Amino acid sequence: MNREDPELFGVSPNEGDVGISRTDRAHDTPGQRSTRWVEGYIVRSLLGSLGNPPIRITLWTGESICTAASSPVVDIRIRSFSCLLKLLINPELYFGDAYSTGLIEVDGDLVKLMEVTYQGLARMRDSGLRLRLTKWLNRRHSNALADSRENIHHHYDIGNEFYKLWLDRQLVYTCAYFSSPDITLEQAQIAKMDHVCRKIRLRPEESVVEAGCGWGALALHMATQYGARVKAFNISHEQIAYARERAHALGVEHRVEFIEDDYRNASGRFDAFMSVGMLEHVGPEYYRELRHVIDRCLDRSGRGLIHSIGRNRPNPLNAWVEKRIFPGAYPPSLREMLEVVEDWDFSVLDVENLRLHYALTLKHWLQRFENASSLVKEMYDERFVRAWRLYLAGSIASFSNGDMQLFQVLFTRGTNNDIPWTRAYLYDR
């Protein structure tokens, strides 16, 4: 396709050179008129800034543009000029908003669309536009104590019934560990809980403090399967209520204490510190504080494990996900994560990157979500369904394309010699 040919857009350059003032014509009925030069220019700019991925953009006029060298694998339909203009100004944020409201439609596989977008962006690494966007979208929500509660409430208190529709039976809302890719999601979540318990070599009657416990599955697993005594913190009211019910039903309420409070208020000394899927919500400006909490809580021979979404280098979270799905969230690079343990009396024993496990976990979630989408629509509305679909699909793409990582960092006191000789014990069956 010759990108210089104005005929592609149905108008000659002069004819279409009308400027932004004509946005009053943005709501023209689709197909009513031919594409102006400016619209074609915007579409080409957008596709160019994404590294010209194999995406075809079809405008409200019915005309289609694709700047890729290969055939398009997915079609995007844009319904108005104002929508196109907002995409140009802030594509990362506005694509999600417009997709959610239906101003953008995707014909084809949404995951595939996100994947080719990430692949294109990877080729554009460090381009001016990317940096500009990054800066533009860099402002995160605060995670001071009060703000954390608001941020966490936004996501986790949507309603337990909603999460029950598409998570595993125990409601584990973090990356699973697929010892083999063909095991079920239920098996993989149990395997993940065993993997982290084995990493910290949890023994009967040992005490654990868990920072951010979700619906309590891991705390309950540590108590029922390893005989541990657990204090588990979470600031989500709905999750804690659910976790307490489960502890009661399992008869382990004397071994697992679910505390509706910020992990920063934890006190006492423990054999292990465990945090799975919480660091993303802490924010790097509070890592020092987290380190103090761990130091205060961890016994001399204590072990700690932090499991968190991460990046290969410092980068803000996708702006739409941060604003609409996870306010205040920031997945750190491994170097940033190590701020939690370094410059202190801690020694990193093991780091494992499980990003492909998160892509597979998310594929299971998306499939279950799609199966339940009519129920979700009844509970909320179509816009909610579309937003969550995009979030899950985009997350699959970001893990499978290496934009996001999943790090498990195991550490202990620097002077503790009661450490495993090799890691073979993790793989003994």
Added chain:
Amino acid sequence: MNREDPELFGVSPNEGDVGISRTDRAHDTPGQRSTRWVEGYIVRSLLGSLGNPPIRITLWTGESICTAASSPVVDIRIRSFSCLLKLLINPELYFGDAYSTGLIEVDGDLVKLMEVTYQGLARMRDSGLRLRLTKWLNRRHSNALADSRENIHHHYDIGNEFYKLWLDRQLVYTCAYFSSPDITLEQAQIAKMDHVCRKIRLRPEESVVEAGCGWGALALHMATQYGARVKAFNISHEQIAYARERAHALGVEHRVEFIEDDYRNASGRFDAFMSVGMLEHVGPEYYRELRHVIDRCLDRSGRGLIHSIGRNRPNPLNAWVEKRIFPGAYPPSLREMLEVVEDWDFSVLDVENLRLHYALTLKHWLQRFENASSLVKEMYDERFVRAWRLYLAGSIASFSNGDMQLFQVLFTRGTNNDIPWTRAYLYDR
């Protein structure tokens, strides 16, 4: 023991308060006169700055001081006042020098002495003195291209015959991997080479660039055991000459090219980047440069492994080791190490800490060294024997006490999805 009792030092405070000007009496014959107040004060200061470890210091006067709550496990004999004074000013550097020349004698286990010293220092973490010492000793040798050659020559060109006396048969001068603590050093060095080759999943006919190849054991192992094609860099003339001879003897000189040059001059594209025991000699100020070399050399689906001595937090190397044994060396913290791969298109897949393996490797080395010490003395002199004994013993203590770490960092391109599903393959037998 009452630390306030001047009688312990055989003099009253006033009587002993003679000041530094009397160092002319430093060479008094041992036992000739009783200990002055100032000497007792210096000894107590020294022991205090080390956290009062169970060490007894016996002075040239014959009198002994121990400030520990428990019984001393080792005795140090100090032969003169000037020696004691230098210890006060710069204990880290001067202890090694004085031990080497025999001005300090150790009665008891040298490793034990170093261990209780590290344990004491760990209790003194972040004390004023420690920080002061750290700053004091912070100036490292430069690792610019020309300086690197000088620094490396200092250590590695002592003579292959020397290293043959106490390393394993293949002269692997880096941390071994003891799949079980009771295997031999020879077996553990082969296991280490297999461990790193399995980590990068080396396949037949793949190309590897090795930065810092020692006497060539790993390069030859990759060629003979994995069918790889290797370009191995080293700036030590003696090591490269030895490695070339071995390649010839093994008939793999067409598969392994030993290049007497700095790794920074490497060119070409490779399936894997391997560096075992070289980063310690690079210096953090050159990590960006190393990153550029790796990026230039590594193919799109390339894997890299960096194996290096490290620290739990940034800290200069023991001053005596840096000045007398390894000029220019700096073992980085894991965060510092990650500068080599972060902010670039690399993804960390796995980090393993093998510090107890290095303590055991060093124990094997020290035992073999002691068995050959009379030969070493013939080749060099007693001072050389004592310096190397101290270096090996001190290194055992620093790894077994958690002062030093051994990190293996495995990484690949951020977009490479040809990565192992789990790490179980490393432990299949």
